[in-house]
Every structure is written in structure tokens, then in C-alpha cells.
Amino acid sequence: MQLIQSTPDLSAYLAADEVVDHHHPLVRETAARLAENVDDSYDYARAAFEFVRDAIPHSADTGDPRVTWRASDVIAQRTGICYAKAHALAALLRAEDIPTALCYQKFEAVHGLVAVRFKGAWHRLDPRGGKPGAGARFSLTGEGLAFTTDPDSGELDYPTLYAEPHPLVVRALKAAPDRAHLSRTLPTAL
Numbered sequence: 407m408q409l410i411q412s413t414p415d416l417s418a419y420l421a422a423d424e425v426v427d428h429h430h431p432l433v434r435e436t437a438a439r440l441a442e443n444v445d446d447s448y449d450y451a452r453a454a455f456e457f458v459r460d461a462i463p464h465s466a467d468t469g470d471p472r473v474t475w476r477a478s479d480v481i482a483q484r485t486g487i488c489y490a491k492a493h494a495l496a497a498l499l500r501a502e503d504i505p506t507a508l509c510y511q512k513f514e515a516v517h518g519l520v521a522v523r524f525k526g527a528w529h530r531l532d533p534r535g536g537k538p539g540a541g542a543r544f545s546l547t548g549e550g551l552a553f554t555t556d557p558d559s560g561e562l563d564y565p566t567l568y569a570e571p572h573p574l575v576v577r578a579l580k581a582a583p584d585r586a587h588l589s590r591t592l593p594t595a596l
Contacts, residue, residue, distance in 0.1 A: 412507075419523065425493050432478050440498065447503075462481070462485065466585065470585065478497070491518075504522055507523075507528065508567075508570070511551075511561070512596070516572075521567050522546075524546055564596055
């Protein structure tokens with residue numbers, strides 16, 4: 407699949423904003439801790455991916471009712487759905503100057519991922535983790551996504567790489583008082 411940047415300016419994929427708040431002290435501290443035992447940016451990206459995938463449970467899997475959306479809150483509260491986990495991973499990667507985009511898949515609801523840029527190419531990663539059958543793994547030589555789409559069932563991979571989280575995603579997360587409400591209001595398409 408051909409991935410398409412929403413903006414040609416690569417620096418946009420390093421920026422901090424209200425959601426991907428990689429300037430926050432907790433994000434910076436976490437990034438620094440993850441960077442301590444790695445040799446290069448590739449190893450750091452793997453460490454950050456595995457941290458978000460494994461140390462931050464997906465709230466639907468654990469039954470956690472809290473809704474997180476800002477990267478620093480996801481890291482502090484150690485919970486979030488796919489979008490929130492993608493925001494946390496994007497912040498951790500951008501904190502170490504690794505260009506990172508937000509991207510999405512369409513199933514019954516829209517699913518959130520990230521894409522990282524290494525050696526002139528974008529590589530999608532899915533930090534969802536946690537669920538049986540969701541075999542997300544770190545890979546820059548093929549995709550190790552949690553789920554593959556079935557176009558015959560109306561599922562699809564959106565090709566757009568966003569520098570900021572999609573507004574429909576952010577709106578749904580911010581408006582949800584709890585995860586049960588959020589599950590009824592998740593975007594079903596972008």
C-alpha cells in the first residue's frame with residue numbers, strides 16, 4: 407500500500423501539540439529512560455513500541471473505564487484504547503526526533519496506528535497489543551499489525567499519514583466520560 411503524507415513538510419511529523427505532547431516532562435523522562443539502554447534510533451523505536459504495547463494495557467481488554475487521549479496522560483495512567491496508545495507512541499518517538507505519523511484502519515470502528523520514517527520510507531506499527539489474536543510486533547521489513555483488513559468485508563487501510571491525530575478521533579475521545587460511552591461513539595469512518 408502506498409502511504410501518503412498529509413503534508414510534505416517532514417518537520418510536521420516531529421511537532422508537539424495538545425495530544426502528542428512530547429514536550430511534557432513525563433514523556434521526556436520516559437523517553438530518556440527508554441533511550442538509556444539502546445544503541446541507535448532503530449533500537450529506541452523498538453523499545454518505545456514494546457513499552458507502549460506491553461506496559462500500557464488496552465482499556466477494552468482490562469475493563470478500565472477511564473478514557474485517555476493525551477500522550478502524557480496515557481503514560482501516567484497506563485491505560486488507553488488504540489488511539490491513545492498510538493498518541494503515546496508517537497510522542498515517545500517524536501521526543502527522540504523520529505518522524506512519526508498517525509494512521510488508521512477501518513473495521514467496524516476506526517483503528518489507530520502509527521507510522522515511523524526510517525531510511526526514507528514509512529513503516530506502520532500497531533502498539534495495540536494485549537488481545538489474543540492481536541499479534542502486533544515491531545517490524546520495519548514487513549508489517550506486524552494487530553489486525554489485517556479484509557476489503558471484501560468493507561474493511562480498509564487508510565493511506566493517509568497524519569501529522570496530527572484525526573479530528574474525529576480527538577473529538578470522540580474528549581467527549582467520552584467513560585470507555586462505555588466511547589465504545590458507542592467511536593468513529594466508524596474517516
